Amino acid sequence: MQLRNKQDFWSGVMFVALGVGFALRATKYSMGTAARMGPGYFPFWLGVCLALLGAVVALGALKEKAHETEVERFDFKILLIVIGSVVLTGVLMNYLGVYISVFLLVFLSSLASHEFSWKVAAATGIFLVLFVWLAFIRGLGLIFPLWPSFL
Amino acid sequence: MELLDHLILGFSVALTLENLAYCLLGCLLGTLIGVLPGIGPVPTIAMLLPITYVLPPVAGLIMLAGIYYGAAYGGSTTAILVALPGETSAVVTVLDGHQMAKNGRAGAALAIAALGSFFAGCVSTIMIAGFAPPLAEVAFKFGPAEYFSLMVLGLIGAVVLASGSLPKAICMILLGLLLGMIGTDVNSGVARYDFGIPELQDGIDFAVVAMGVFGFSEIMTNLELRDQRVAVDSKVGTLYPNKQEFKEAWPAVVRGTGIGCALGILPGGGAVLSSFASYTLEKKMSKNPERFGKGHPAGLAGPESANNAGSQASFIPLLTLGIPGNAVTALMIGAMTIHNIQPGPQVMTSHPELFWGLIVSMWIGNLMLVILNLPLIGLWVKLLTVPYRILFPAILVFCTIGVYSLNYNVFDIWVTAAFGLVGYIWAKLKCEGAPLLLGLVLGPMMEENFRRALLLARGDYTTFVTRPLSLTLLVMAAILVTLVALPSIKAKREEAFVDEG
Numbered sequence: 001m002q003l004r005n006k007q008d009f010w011s012g013v014m015f016v017a018l019g020v021g022f023a024l025r026a027t028k029y030s031m032g033t034a035a036r037m038g039p040g041y042f043p044f045w046l047g048v049c050l051a052l053l054g055a056v057v058a059l060g061a062l063k064e065k066a067h068e069t070e071v072e073r074f075d076f077k078i079l080l081i082v083i084g085s086v087v088l089t090g091v092l093m094n095y096l097g098v099y100i101s102v103f104l105l106v107f108l109s110s111l112a113s114h115e116f117s118w119k120v121a122a123a124t125g126i127f128l129v130l131f132v133w134l135a136f137i138r139g140l141g142l143i144f145p146l147w148p149s150f151l
Numbered sequence: 152m153e154l155l156d157h158l159i160l161g162f163s164v165a166l167t168l169e170n171l172a173y174c175l176l177g178c179l180l181g182t183l184i185g186v187l188p189g190i191g192p193v194p195t196i197a198m199l200l201p202i203t204y205v206l207p208p209v210a211g212l213i214m215l216a217g218i219y220y221g222a223a224y225g226g227s228t229t230a231i232l233v234a235l236p237g238e239t240s241a242v243v244t245v246l247d248g249h250q251m252a253k254n255g256r257a258g259a260a261l262a263i264a265a266l267g268s269f270f271a272g273c274v275s276t277i278m279i280a281g282f283a284p285p286l287a288e289v290a291f292k293f294g295p296a297e298y299f300s301l302m303v304l305g306l307i308g309a310v311v312l313a314s315g316s317l318p319k320a321i322c323m324i325l326l327g328l329l330l331g332m333i334g335t336d337v338n339s340g341v342a343r344y345d346f347g348i349p350e351l352q353d354g355i356d357f358a359v360v361a362m363g364v365f366g367f368s369e370i371m372t373n374l375e376l377r378d379q380r381v382a383v384d385s386k387v388g389t390l391y392p393n394k395q396e397f398k399e400a401w402p403a404v405v406r407g408t409g410i411g412c413a414l415g416i417l418p419g420g421g422a423v424l425s426s427f428a429s430y431t432l433e434k435k436m437s438k439n440p441e442r443f444g445k446g447h448p449a450g451l452a453g454p455e456s457a458n459n460a461g462s463q464a465s466f467i468p469l470l471t472l473g474i475p476g477n478a479v480t481a482l483m484i485g486a487m488t489i490h491n492i493q494p495g496p497q498v499m500t501s502h503p504e505l506f507w508g509l510i511v512s513m514w515i516g517n518l519m520l521v522i523l524n525l526p527l528i529g530l531w532v533k534l535l536t537v538p539y540r541i542l543f544p545a546i547l548v549f550c551t552i553g554v555y556s557l558n559y560n561v562f563d564i565w566v567t568a569a570f571g572l573v574g575y576i577w578a579k580l581k582c583e584g585a586p587l588l589l590g591l592v593l594g595p596m597m598e599e600n601f602r603r604a605l606l607l608a609r610g611d612y613t614t615f616v617t618r619p620l621s622l623t624l625l626v627m628a629a630i631l632v633t634l635v636a637l638p639s640i641k642a643k644r645e646e647a648f649v650d651e652g
Contacts, residue, residue, distance in 0.1 A: 008319065011580040015322045022329045022344070029341055035610030039336040039343055042598045043329060050325040057318045072579050078374045079575060082367065082547070083568050089551055090564035098552075105551060106544040112374050113540035124541050128548050140205060142556045 005061035007069040012058025016051045023047030081112040098137075098144040099129050154280060157507050161280075164508030165515055170213050173206065174512050177214035178519050181221020186531045187542060188229050192222035193478045193585070194369060197361035198546065200486060201553040208490035209505050213512040215486055219479055220513075223462060224268065224520050227455060228531055231260050240458040243426045247443060247450030254446045259392040261528060263400050263448055264455040265521050271408040271460035272517030278412050279467055279510055283499065287471040290496035295603035296614050300624035302597050305474040307628040308417060310586050311635050320586045323577075327587035330355055331594020338602065350562040357485040357591050359563055361478075362550045363570025364577065364584040370543045371575050396448040403433050403449035407456035414457075415464025417476070425461030426454035463513060470506060471496055473596070478585040481592040 003009055023044050032038030060066060085108040092101045103125040110121035136142045164170060184195045199218050203211035223240075230241040231248035244264070251260035293301065310320035333344040334354025345351040392400065410432065411425040433453040434443045443450045465476045466483075473494030475481035487494045492502060499506045524531070554563045574584060608614035616622045 007579075007581050008316065011319055011322070011582050014576075014580070015326070018326060018329070022332075025344060029336075029343060030339070033610055034605050034612065035608075037338075037602045037605065039339045039341040042601060043332040043343065046325055046329050046332070050322060050329065053318055053322050053325065057316075057322060060318070069581075074575075074579065075371070075375050078371050079572070082371055082374070083572050086367070086547060086551055086568040086571065087565060090561040090568070093555065093561050093564070102548055102552070105548060109544045109547050110540060112371075113543070114374075115538075115540055120540065121544075124544055128545055132548065132552060136552055136556070140202060140556075142552075143559065144555070 003062060004064070004068050005066040006071050008061035008066070009058050010071060012054045012056070012061060015054025015057060017054075019047045019049070019051030019054055021047070023051065078112045082109055085109040094145055095149055097147040097149070098132065099146065100148065102129050102132050153284075157284075157503070158280060158511065160503060161507030161509075161511030164209060164504045165213065165512040170210055170508065170512065171515070173210045173214040174217045174516050175519055175523075177217020178221040178224075178516055178523065181218035181223075182225040182228075182520070182524060182531065183221075183534070185222035185225025186228050186534050187225075187537065188233060188535060188539075190369070190546065191365070192219060192226060193361060193482070193588075194366040194546070195222040196479060196482050197358055197366060198549050198553055200358045200361075200482065201556045203486060204489055204557070208487075208492060208502075209508050211490060212483070212486065212505065212509055213516075215483060216509060216513055217516045217519075219462070219483075220272075220459075220516050220520060223459065224265070224524060225531065227264050227268075228261060228524075228528070229535065231264060231451075232257060232532065233535055240423045240426045240454075240462075243430045243454040243458075244451060246430070247445075247447050248455075250444065250446035251448070251451060256392075256396070256446065258389050258528075259396055259448075260451055262525060263392055263396065263452050265525055267400065267404040267407065267452045267456040268459035269517050269521045270404050271411055271456035272463060273514060274408050275412050275415070275460040275463035276510060276514040276517075278464065279470070279513075280507075282416075283467055283471050283506075283510075286467065287496035287499050290472050293496075293620070294618070295600040295607065296618050296621045297624065298600040299597060299604055300615055300621040300628075301472060301474060302593055302600070304624045304628040304631075305468070305472075305476065306586070306589055306593065307631055309476055309589055311631045316581070317632070317635055319582055323582055323584075323586040324590040327590020327592075328594040328597060329590075330360070330587070331591045332598070337595070337599070348562075350558075350560060350566075353558075354595075355566065355591070356557055356563065357482065357588065358557060359554055359567045360570050360591055361482060361584075361588055362554060363567045363572075364574035364587065365478075366546060366550050367567070367571025368574030368578050368584075370546060371571075372578050373539065374543065392448070400448040400452035403429075403453035404456045406432060406436075407453035408460045410453075411457035411460025411462075412464050415461035416467050423458070423461075423477075425457035429453040429457035459517075466513070469494065470498060470509075473498075475589055475592060478588050481585075481588045484592050 026040040026044035026047055029040030030038030031040045031044065085105050089101045089105040092104065106125035106128050107121050110116055110124065137144065180199055181195060184190055185192060196215065196218055203214050206214060226241045227244050230244040231252050234245045234249040248260050248264065251257065306324050310317060310324065333351055335342050335352050342352045407429040410429045414425045414428060430450060430453060433449045434440050437443065437449060465480055468474045468476055469480045469483060473484065475484045484494050492498060550567065551564055554567045555561065557563055577584065604614055615625060
């Protein structure tokens with residue numbers, strides 16, 4: 001036995017884990033009977049199906065004739081910068097207002113590019129803040145916290 | 152003439168100044184974003200979706216449909232000019248379209264693509280108008296058991312025809328269905344999988360998932376590639392195809408349209424399958440197949456018409472049965488539900504103005520694209536040169552602002568970020584996002600019909616196989632799965648998807 005198709009194997013493991021998780025959680029809701037289903041019935045069986053099929057995927061990856069695949073390397077720097085700056089925007093939106101948050105989002109996320117230049121990032125930031133103001137605030141009339149709440 | 156009355160109703164809706172304006176805006180925005188390299192139609196639509204929520208239902212859906220063709224059109228422009236297909240159906244466009252551009256016939260290639268698509272759009276619009284009502288009649292006979300089986304067939308069909316690994320794709324569907332369970336259960340009022348978080352009781356918005364899984368993770372994968380500098384030859388040349396090109400292109404357009412209309416109705420068929428099928432057919436039929444891949448006009452005209460006809464025809468199951476065949480139509484279903492319109496056969500009778508207005512506006516949208524975009528081509532070419540380091544922060548901003556405006560709650564931003572993270576992991580594991588989205592959108596409907604079917608049958612599971620219509624649908628689904636699992640077909644299919652990659 002040899003781990004040949006790494007992509008499929010880890011996908012399968014993930015599906016099993018998620019399926020079991022959803023199914024276990026579903027048991028906390030009332031199951032009911034087939035004729036009168038409770039809220040737990042459908043998700044429970046979906047979870048079971050997912051776990052079973054996930055196991056099939058994972059085991060299939062161990063077969064001798066399985067395609068050989070590798071899981072590509074994760075680029076944690078890009079991941080952290082992109083996801084981090086979005087999460088941060090969520091945190092800051094209500095305190096600093098939309099203008100400053102958007103600028104920070106643009107500036108910080110620009111760091112993820114291999115050709116970062118702070119001038120370009122700042123210019124893009126200012127341009128996008130103007131765009132947000134024009135399109136979303138003036139144009140569509142969306143209601144945002146505009147400026148820092150402590151001012 | 153009933154059909155004529157319907158179309159007149161449609162025109163009266165679609166030709167109001169307001170709806171024309173939204174159709175135009177949708178087409179423009181769709182093209183604008185679709186042209187940008189590295190952004191496919193799904194993230195484009197997901198990104199612009201929140202804007203349409205503030206509009207009245209008809210205008211919102213008309214605009215969304217406009218965004219869809221716009222994005223598709225923009226995608227083929229990018230494919231022809233810089234050989235960067237934004238979606239799988241544009242992969243075929245690259246083959247001969249980009250070669251034509253290299254041969255100095257970029258303008259002609261763009262014109263052929265646009266005119267071919269327009270022709271396909273006209274035909275498929277008429278087909279929708281003609282086919283939808285009888286199909287909806289059939290759908291009215293459906294009980295919950297039939298609906299459940301139909302959704303099974305729809306979901307299976309969508310992954311069989313359009314995805315890589317079948318078991319993985321089915322897993323993604325199941326996961327999508329499970330994610331659709333999050334939120335308050337309509338029958339019992341119990342909040343499921345909310346983990347005590349009040350925001351989760353309303354369920355997870357499909358736009359949030361689409362933006363995270365398609366938008367964010369795409370950005371990260373693109374960043375890893377260290378954007379290949381786009382080299383655009385800014386000389387587009389004359390927009391008029393010469394006689395020879397025209398003569399070679401038009402039969403391909405007609406055949407492509409036929410293929411697209413036929414395959415587009417199948418779940419998952421839509422654009423991708425049609426364009427591949429059309430390319431293969433043109434090559435087989437051609438007297439000199441060796442010219443394909445070197446800029447043969449038929450190799451561009453056929454697939455381009457086919458994918459447009461296919462993507463329009465995929466609106467037939469959407470509008471009549473409420474079953475999405477691909478990620479884009481799944482987003483449309485989601486948008487309809489947001490506007491309190493339950494997709495299905497009743498839309499035609501309960502909202503005729505919406506139904507026929509949307510159909511007519513599809514045609515108008517196609518017309519607008521031809522009239523507007525050929526002269527604007529210079530502008531789109533300029534857009535192609537925008538470097539990715541400016542582009543991706545802009546996408547992040549639109550997604551974040553869009554997500555926030557759904558409920559004016561920062562929680563949605565975090566959920567999107569979370570889906571961006573898992574979307575990135577899925578991209579590494581080659582798990583596709585489209586089946587997940589289909590499952591998510593269909594989840595609640597599927598559960599509802601499953602429950603009702605069994606309630607009516609007093610808990611007897613055989614109801615799904617004793618009712619002839621339901622049985623037929625399930626057997627079709629089973630046949631599809633077995634066909635794909637057969638070794639000989641499996642190998643062929645894998646070959647086809649390798650070509651695509």
